[in-house]
Amino acid sequence: GTSDGGGEGGGSAAPPTMQALDTIGEGEGEVNILAWAGYAEDGSTDPAVDWVTPFEQKTGCQANVQVADTSDSMFEKMGTGDFDVVSASGDSSLRMIYAGKVAPVNTDLFTSYADVPDFQKMQAWNSVDGVAYGMPHGWGAQLMAYRSDVVTPAPTSWDVVFGADSPYSGKITDYDSPTDGIAAAAVYLMATQPDLGIENPYALDQDQFDAAVELLKSQQPHVGSYWASYTDAQKALENGSTVVGSTWQIIVNLAQADAAPVESVLPDEGATGWADTWMVDAKSPHPSCAYEWINWVTSPEVQAQVAEWFGEAPANTQACALTTEPTHCDTFHADDQAYFDKIWFWTTPQSACLDGRTDVKCVPYAEWGKAWSEVKNG
Amino acid sequence: MRGSRRARWTFGAMMALGLAFVYVPLVVIVINSFNASTVFAWPPKDLTTKWWVETAGNPSVRHAVLTSVEVAVVATAVALVLGTLLAFALARYRFFGLQAMSLLVVLPIALPGIVTALAFRTGFRTFLGLELSLWTVAIAHATFCVVIVHNNAVARLRRTGLAPEEASMDLGADGFTTFRLVTFPLLRGAMLAGALLAFGLSFDEIVVTLFTAPPGVTTLPIWIFQNLQRPNQAPTVNVVAAVLVLISVVPIYLSQRVAGESTAGGRI
Amino acid sequence: MTGVLERVEQPASARRRLSAALFRRPRVRLAGLLTLPATWLVLVYLSALLSLLVTAFFTVDEFTGAVVRELTLDNVREVLTTPAYVGAAVRTVAIAVTVTVLCVLLGFPMAFFMAKVAPARARTLLVALVVTPLWASYLVKVYAWQAMVQPETGLIAWALRPFGLSGPGFGVTATVLTLTYLWLPYMVLPVYAGLERMPDSLLDASGDLGARPARTVRSVVVPLIWPSIVAGSVFTFSLSLGDYITVQIVGGRTQMIGNIVYQTYTSNLPFAAAIALIPVAIMVVYLSLVRRTGALDTL
Amino acid sequence: MVGAHDQDGETFAVRLRGLRKEFGDVVAVDGVDLDVRDGEFLTLLGPSGSGKTTVLRMVAGFELPTAGTVELGGVDVTRRAPFERDVNTVFQDYALFPHMTVLDNVAYGLRVKRVGRRERTRRAEEALAGVRLAGFGPRTPSQLSGGQRQRVALARALVNRPRVLLLDEPLGALDLKLREQMQVELKAIQRQVGITFVFVTHDQEEALTMSDRIAVFAGGRIEQVGTPADVYERPATPFVAGFVGTSNLLAGEAARQVVGRDGTWSVRPEKIRIERDDDGADGAHGARGTVREVVYVGSATRFVVDLDVGSTLVALQQNLQTSSMDVQGLRGARVRLVWRPEHEFRVADQATDPAVAVPDPVP
């Protein structure tokens, strides 16, 4: 990896300048894809779920898919030319841009770019200084799930999760991620302690950061588990070992499919969330096939399949008409800007505050990781 | 005390208890593979063979098994060579550094898995400058499998002693012939037992694999790990697990056969 | 035996001469045996381990997470002074010790039954029975335990319900139970081997001198197979010490050292390495204590 | 707890009645009756696998008999555990506790009986002194020689002052020289402490040297019980004749010609005198033959003589003279073997009791 040689101001440097692709040329015959599980299914998980094979048949680009387990491993893998495209989440995309691992994109070459609602374009996690670095893929919020049989009345606030006197002590769950965990607390503090002056949950100065961590530490004894895999979260909700906490829509859907009394809500304070972006490696050896892939996977037909398989809002709202479950886009609020605006999408915290403050230094990502460990260890 | 009935009964009861402790979860796995619901709840409401049928047609399991086999074969082969050489050196010679060497060989397995795993990851990356691949997985596995082969071989070497080899040379066979006709045939059983155990250890290894495998190299444990984190895949995993338990009879039978009187049924 | 005395003076082939030359030079033979494995262990393993430990004294680029080779004691200091990490270390060691003790308490009677009480014919079968779970996938076993201990719908909760009790649920108890389950064979097997090596006559002698069975176990058997118990404990202890997956699955919010390492190694490798120093230090101390008992030879 | 007494009202230290032990299909002990008197040194002598150890283990309580009873001092203890019996055992491999010092080994029996530390140390040291190992207390068994270990095992058993001491081939692991020394010592200790010894061996010389009485075992049964001279000189069965001492057998034609009667007859080698062929007969029985082999044994010389009538006899002659190797020259010489008629004894034909085979001379 590259390093600018110091802890100070690492985030303030500008990304290296690079040229985006002009035109999609002849396919190179191959494309290496680094993706989240479920984003590039080739039928090996379920023979019925396959949109890679048709891509290969159509474009002649042979797709080699590798599944990444964490954002950090994506960050590690990119920038070497081993991969052409990656489905980066907000907590690693910015780091990739600044580290020069991914190249700017020419949005004119994306056939479906126009079909993506504007509120997803040129955001903090997929652009820097007005330069686009990727094509939105899909998004989702960290909702609050609750057992409707236990948690009554239906909650509308994160109070039941963060409140010191929550009646659900011991059965609360948090998503096990430093970025999301601390940001979620900060979102709650934005509403409950406005005097902290938090403007953006990913731009926390030391005081704000400490307050968020303190909140999490006081919450820790009441937490039943920190969930990392969404099937664990689903099981926990179904068997009642957790009754309320951070969740994804897909989890709730799955639990409801099992007839479990589980509901989700976007609390009044707002929530964190993720928005994934297809990005092209700075040293991509197969850029044409890479663009072909992005165009394929963001086309309405494929978007419909991916969104349903994975359980998220598709970036391309044209897909909404094509889902087998007609209400899919409604369930996931794919078209709902108001809903979208209530969500604080993951991004990488840096010492240069993302909210534009220049008088203070914000706590950078490396500290977030350690603090999260500290929280979990009580 | 073997004459005391009470003591015999007490130990018998403890054995039964222990076996129950060992087997109840395995039974749960097997039952679960027939559980109609995708989410476990006891007692299961409905039973089905659907998952078995689905798993049988799943190519990714087969691919993962193949990958695991590839890694385990390479790791076992390397461990066999290194472990046997080391066993001869440590069992037959006295030299400076012998103590350190015998400690070093157990270290990869005695240190916590996550430390070994992280050491390999950083070592491969920053020290050796290797890109992670199937080979790095095999190299890492081989390193902690060495001790398994080594222990089995050393035990056998200690038990047989030098006498057969001396007898062979005494009868006119040179060192190479002696190895071919006497040393190796006598050691073969222990090496095979060690190889089986090493294979099993590598086949089931998850932590070191997670840290040394590049994304995309999916061994069976990784496949299981990933599938347990996907919705609706748990039953398939249970089928695979049940099959693993059933198939494990083969290596156990083999290792019992080849290990003969030795107790090396385990991996230790 | 009437053969004529015949001496086949063989022409010394090159191979024979080489073999004879090697025979006279044990050091050369030793070098031949040792070079490859020693190179491997030192180059691949020891160097990797050392490079990890050295990383603990480096720092990291705060934004990109890249390791910066700039020596500092900050990581180590932070690990040692933050109560949360020290607490995690203590909790982890406590869990590992509990698991080891449970493995001994459960494994010793099993091993004793297998080696000294069961008829000789049944021994092979019993060993096979104890070994079988080792070949079932680690993860699957852990998930089986998740299904066992889960509240309300777990097998244990179901079995306890008639008694008005609830299951252990997820947490430290479940973690300890699962780890005990996972590593039990690693205790039973060496203890069994040790007991098998112990002559039966020692048991007879103790009873003959008036000792009741409990006394014999305490005064004769346990002291004698102590090295085997210690050998088993190297596995149960170290495997528990380094685990992070089990506790993720059945531990609820319980965290162990492994979890911290796992959590931080991608974003802050030097810090993860510093955390990893804790189990390494514990194991090195443990192993050097163990070596005195001679248990390493029994591994 | 009513004592059982024999007809004379005597209480025996050990009394076995109809003792039988089966291991699966194997009948290890097959109906053994035996009375051991108080203070007696009784030896169980027999070939490997004849059930000696099994009998001992039933007396000690390590095995439960399939049938029959064990009485100790008139009390039926058949179903008692070892730690409830007033006997102690010296094991063939000594079974010293390797993790304890010599003193702790010896004091173990007292310790489990909760004798105080001071007292048990004193008595253990006393017992060690009794086997001439005073000062060896702090060592561990691994620091002792075979003979020393044997004596520690003895002290460990004796310190408990059992009514009966059982010894299972305690000298088997020692080399010849040491074994002979230990035989003398063991016997002396037994006289001194006056405890009943039941001693197992398959070494006939050991049995003859040490015992008050010998019980000869074969195939799980007792063939004969008697004093050493009884057993050696008046063997009750051909098995005993063959197992104890060198058996010189004369059968068939040889018996008819030499002894003058049918059947199988035996003469012990030391009872045979060797005479030059031309010496006159003096009324003793005898036979002519050729010396096949002359074996110098140090204190004696063994002559293997092929008789003209077709048997082979061994004669033993004490080396009363220096340069005894001169007799080596006798090899090939014609000699006459002479013995007194009363030294012949008839042994039943081997065919009469197929159950008890005379041990095969070639293993």
Added chain:
Amino acid sequence: MVGAHDQDGETFAVRLRGLRKEFGDVVAVDGVDLDVRDGEFLTLLGPSGSGKTTVLRMVAGFELPTAGTVELGGVDVTRRAPFERDVNTVFQDYALFPHMTVLDNVAYGLRVKRVGRRERTRRAEEALAGVRLAGFGPRTPSQLSGGQRQRVALARALVNRPRVLLLDEPLGALDLKLREQMQVELKAIQRQVGITFVFVTHDQEEALTMSDRIAVFAGGRIEQVGTPADVYERPATPFVAGFVGTSNLLAGEAARQVVGRDGTWSVRPEKIRIERDDDGADGAHGARGTVREVVYVGSATRFVVDLDVGSTLVALQQNLQTSSMDVQGLRGARVRLVWRPEHEFRVADQATDPAVAVPDPVP
């Protein structure tokens, strides 16, 4: 490859010169010179740890001497590997290859010499027949008894017709009865094949019975080399006197009074006659004393007599009569021990050679 010959031009089967072996600090063999004649049965006799095995291993080539040379048939082979030497070894534990049949074991030496399969099977079967194991070829060693294994080991070595056969306590693992039988067989086979045997034992009786000559070892050195009678009746050192046979020692005042001279003197038990105290003296040497112990040994009786002058002598008397246990009544009786003056031999004072300790009677 110039043959080395001794002064008489005779070539020895084995010739050791200044042989020495150190293991770290331990000097296992300390300057051994020994010549073994062609066709001889030479025994190395000595206590445990005296270096016998080490000498044998240097002759076979398993150990490299620290100093000195090994010659075989006049050729210096000191630095040759075992497979370059024309000797074969019968190991104490036989060292049969457990993974081969008996036939393959025996044929092994021929196989590595590239003798054709047909031929080597024939010769191996011949060798097996020679040790009376015809038909045992297809078995594996684990299916044989101890004595049978011993003979397979012998056949395996003999089939190669080595110049010298080395045998390291080959009978050590057998029980007494079997050992005696094997001694006879081994000796017979050696006579038959005429190969030089170098035989290791620590059993003096075995050494006396079998050997042409005996080399007595102590502390890594040879104490005496000679015929069995030499060694038994004219021991060169007190060590030999004590190690071979029962040593009846008369020293100090007892020697002065009984022998009439200073120094330490010895008489072998079998040379001593026991007379009633009132019998007249007949010019023989002798001493009065009291019988402490009478030990019946079957073929003989041992009398332990405390002399009035303050020593203890053992006398041995062949049991020529039946009911020999009558002599047990002699315990406590006053007797006179008598022997011929030529049966006394002087052994150097124990203090003269501190390096060679007489074995402690109490181990």
